[in-house]
Amino acid sequence: MTPDLPQTVWAAMRRGFTGKCPRCGGARLFARFLKPVDRCPLCAQDWTLHAADDFPPYVAIIITGHVMAPVMIVLGSATAIPMWVTVVIAVTLAVVMLMNLLQPAKGAIIALQWWMGMAGFAPRPGKVEAGVE
16 A cells, blocks of 8 residues: 655644554554554554654643643632632643643654654655665
């Protein structure tokens, strides 16, 4: 099967962000919540080469922090709301945002590494992996 290769890095990252294989876009990238499949069942891309490590949580934390800062300012300035309610709302929102951003961030980072030929991936996105034509 000839995969439908993405034309740009943004298209590859969009596929990873949505949990699809960045190379073919036809299969799931993740076997479990944050565990990518070893190999794509459709295009045979080896995803064990990725080295996303701690970068996806940093991305999720930065986005959550930038969204939560104005929310905290508004909640903190509302004097009618008790402090404990403010804390419960803020912590709940932050945890929900972080949990919902972790997998998309990891998928996008893996797609970026694949596109750029980093961490053992082939230097050209059309190749299955380094050393394989």
